Amino acid sequence: MYYVGIDVGGTNLVAGLVDREGSILRKAGVPVDKSLDGAGLCRQLVRLAVEVCREEGVALDQIQAVGAGFPGLVDNRTGVVVQTANMPFRDTPVRQLFQQEWDVPFFLGNDANCAAIGEYWAGAAKGCDPAVVVTLGTGIGSGMVVGGRLFTGYANSGMEAGHMIIQPGGVPCGCGNHGCWEQYGSATALIRMTRQAMEQDRHSVLWELCGGDLSKVQGRTAFQGARQGDGAALRVLENYRQGLSIGLIDLVNILQPQIICLGGGISNADDDLLLTPLRELVKKGSYDKSMPTRLERAALGNDAGVVGAALLCDMI
Ligand SMILES: [Zn+2]
Numbered sequence: 178m179y180y181v182g183i184d185v186g187g188t189n190l191v192a193g194l195v196d197r198e199g200s201i202l203r204k205a206g207v208p209v210d211k212s213l214d215g216a217g218l219c220r221q222l223v224r225l226a227v228e229v230c231r232e233e234g235v236a237l238d239q240i241q242a243v244g245a246g247f248p249g250l251v252d253n254r255t256g257v258v259v260q261t262a263n264m265p266f267r268d269t270p271v272r273q274l275f276q277q278e279w280d281v282p283f284f285l286g287n288d289a290n291c292a293a294i295g296e297y298w299a300g301a302a303k304g305c306d307p308a309v310v311v312t313l314g315t316g317i318g319s320g321m322v323v324g325g326r327l328f329t330g331y332a333n334s335g336m337e338a339g340h341m342i343i344q345p346g347g348v349p350c351g352c353g354n355h356g357c358w359e360q361y362g363s364a365t366a367l368i369r370m371t372r373q374a375m376e377q378d379r380h381s382v383l384w385e386l387c388g389g390d391l392s393k394v395q396g397r398t399a400f401q402g403a404r405q406g407d408g409a410a411l412r413v414l415e416n417y418r419q420g421l422s423i424g425l426i427d428l429v430n431i432l433q434p435q436i437i438c439l440g441g442g443i444s445n446a447d448d449d450l451l452l453t454p455l456r457e458l459v460k461k462g463s464y465d466k467s468m469p470t471r472l473e474r475a476a477l478g479n480d481a482g483v484v485g486a487a488l489l490c491d492m493i
Pocket residue numbers: 339340350351352353354357
């Protein structure tokens with residue numbers, strides 16, 4: 178039997194034909210057509226899912242289940258995508274719309290949870306339980322597998338670790354609170370911190386790295402500056418790691434996972450600038466130092482979402 182996983186992103190829709198081991202046998206994607214509504218996008222998901230099966234010569238009755246990961250709040254019980262950021266899904270009955278075109282068991286997940294399943298099944302967290310996957314992007318996404326099952330809380334919003342408050346009265350967050358972890362540990366936060374440091378240091382090499390244009394600062398800019406020994410860049414990274422480590426320490430002390438995998442573009446930074454010092458900080462802050470949590474880079478990159486969506490059927 179095979180599975181189809183679909184990663185619904187704000188920019189691209191990607192479907193993959195996945196086997197039991199979590200390997201992607203065939204993948205197809207299209208850019209998101211901004212003119213389509215939720216129902217139109219659902220029809221596109223069906224087309225993509227069917228396409229990867231046909232291209233690989235797999236009959237549709239060989240597909241055990243289809244799963245789709247969305248950037249937002251989903252309710253797998255009802256099959257409804259409740260809300261998404263920057264996409265036209267709002268209380269959209271995605272399962273019903275999908276099954277009108279292809280009657281197959283269909284599962285819904287959010288993208289961070291799908292990434293956790295993907296890494297647990299076929300990536301860096303294979304064989305680890307509990308396994309937590311933290312994705313550093315626009316915000317901080319997180320998901321956890323415990324006892325071989327995805328943990329989602331009682332109504333799908335559990336493990337929103339990005340909104341743990343780590344700083345009372347801190348930086349305002351889109352969720353309405355102040356001082357959420359993602360305001361200190363996401364790629365967006367790193368970019369904000371880099372810009373602030375630049376404004377305070379007109380001679381920093383960071384200015385050269387972004388052509389003198391603050392709007393060109395990226396997540397990697399501070400790492401590039403640090404590589405050249407730039408003082409402002411090194412201080413930015415020290416602050417950034419500090420904020421990132423607080424949330425990781427909280428996760429370790431609450432959940433004691435066997436592993437935490439870090440994903441997202443930022444996680445590709447050189448070890449000596451990110452993972453190695455982060456491991457030290459997390460170790461120092463862990464309550465039980467005799468049974469430490471491993472901190473590793475996620476292994477599947479963007480494929481984690483597709484693999485995890487495909488295997489949702491066995492995890493929820
Ligand atoms: Zn928040």
